[in-house]
Amino acid sequence: MSDLLPVRGSPGSPYTRKMLALLRYRRIPYRYIQSDREGGQDLPQPKVQLIPVFYFEDETGELTAEVDSTPIIRRLEDEYAGRSVIASDPVVAFLDYLLEDYGDEWLTKAMFHYRWYYDDDVEMAGSVLPHYADVSQPDEQLARLKEIFSERQISRLYVVGSNDTTAPVIEGSYKRFLSCLNEHLKDYPFLLGNRPGAGDFGCFGQLTQLVQFDPTPAKIAAAGFPRVHAWVSKMEDLSGLEVTDDQFLDADAIPATMTAILQEIGRTYVPVMLANAAALDQGLDKVETEVEGAAWVQEPFPYQGKTLQWLRIEYARLSEDDRGRVDGVLAGTGCEALVAPAQG
Ligand SMILES: N[C@@H](CCC(=O)N[C@@H](CS)C(=O)NCC(=O)O)C(=O)O
Incomplete structure (x- = not known):
């Protein structure tokens, strides 16, 4: 082996x-x-x-x-030892877990939405993606795969909650997230300070497609958010970055630019994750809520019900003191509702 x-x-x-x-x-x-x-x-x-x-x-x-x-x-x-992406302070590690889940479970909505919602993006993805299995396939085969793949993916937009009602919400949130991250990068090279955590990789993964591949979201990033654009390219290969143990942020001095990112998470991911979990609990066939006053409608997404449970398990594992410190960071961002005791 x-x-x-x-x-x-x-x-x-x-x-x-x-x-x-x-x-x-x-x-x-x-x-x-x-x-x-x-x-x-x-x-x-x-x-x-x-x-x-x-x-x-x-x-x-x-x-x-x-x-x-x-x-x-x-x-x-x-x-594998060394170069950990999990901070040793459990409070920073919890914030990182939240940022990772936001990347994986929320930014992916923007990624899938932009790729399969607009004609230019569908054309690009449908033309290029089938080549990844084999760049030397015959043209006729690639054309067939383009059709099959595009049809299949477009028919699955509902899974992530992309539809005509939610499109403006998803797109507004993508632009605001780029803006928050662009601001944060003025002071820090990574989400939680001077070394990358799991959350950086989660957000980066989705942004490789949004910023570098799909034409509509890539144009938005290139036009207004050059720091984010460069960050995505740099994140790809950090093998040369030397890091030390004390480079994550101090959880008791979270900068305003990170609070702004948490507030953005609190506006979108939080209400949708909570409404999704509630719909699953009640066995409803539709998730209906509001994000920033705009309607959000989608089919329940069982996997995202699980990721919310896992986030709560991470929170429950913290010591009482650390839970209090996490509560202090999340207070007023909207994210506190994710881990608040169940109502009623
Ligand atoms: N939660 C999983 C998600 C993985 C995932 O959704 N992968 C997509 C591609 S990015 C996939 O394989 N989709 C199935 C398909 O396209 O058939 C993870 O974090 O690895």
Whole structure:
């Protein structure tokens, strides 16, 4: 068995990009398999057909296929020492967990929405993405795949909650997030200070597509948010960045630009995550809420019900003192509602 960690993924997958950048930063040697043609046919199948897939050895030396980047990041922390993306202060680590979930579960709405909602973006994605399996496929095959893939993805826009009602909410939130991050980057190279946390990689993954690939959101980023544009390019490979233990922010002195990011999270991700969880609890077939006074309607998303539970478990694991410190940071941002005791 080679000591390269096998990872299957694709350049058009934001979660693949999240994890490759994380592996580079952590200096974990890996083998990136972009299609069956490149090898890895004998690797096991994951339980759920998602990418990226990581292949870890179990206790018996057998390879197991794992998906879901958030727990994989924690497993990599256990298996490879040094250059951790989890802050040692549990309060900073909790904020980082929240930022990671925001990237994974909210920014992905913008990513999927822009890619499959506007004609220019559908044309670009439909034309380019099928090549990632094999750039030398015959034109007729690529044309067929373009049609099949585009139709399938457009028919799945509902999963992330992209529709005519939510489009303005998603787009407004993308622009505000770019603006908040652009401001924050004036003072800090990463979300939580001078070294990257898991949340940087979560947000980066989605932004690789939004800022660098899909024409409509890329134009927005290029026109108004050059720091973010450059940040995305730099995040891709942080293998050369030397870091020290004390480079995460001090949780008791969170800068105003991070509070502004938390407020933005509180405006959008928070009401939608809470309404989604409530709809799942009540067995409703529709999530209906408001974001910033505008209507939000989508089908319930069971996986996002789970990620909210996991976030609450992270909160519950904190000491009472640390919970109090987290409460202090979140107070007034709207994010406190995520971990507030259930009403009634
Ligand atoms: N929560 C998962 C999400 C992974 C995910 O949604 N991957 C997408 C591609 S970016 C996927 O494989 N979608 C299935 C498909 O396109 O068929 C993670 O963090 O890894």
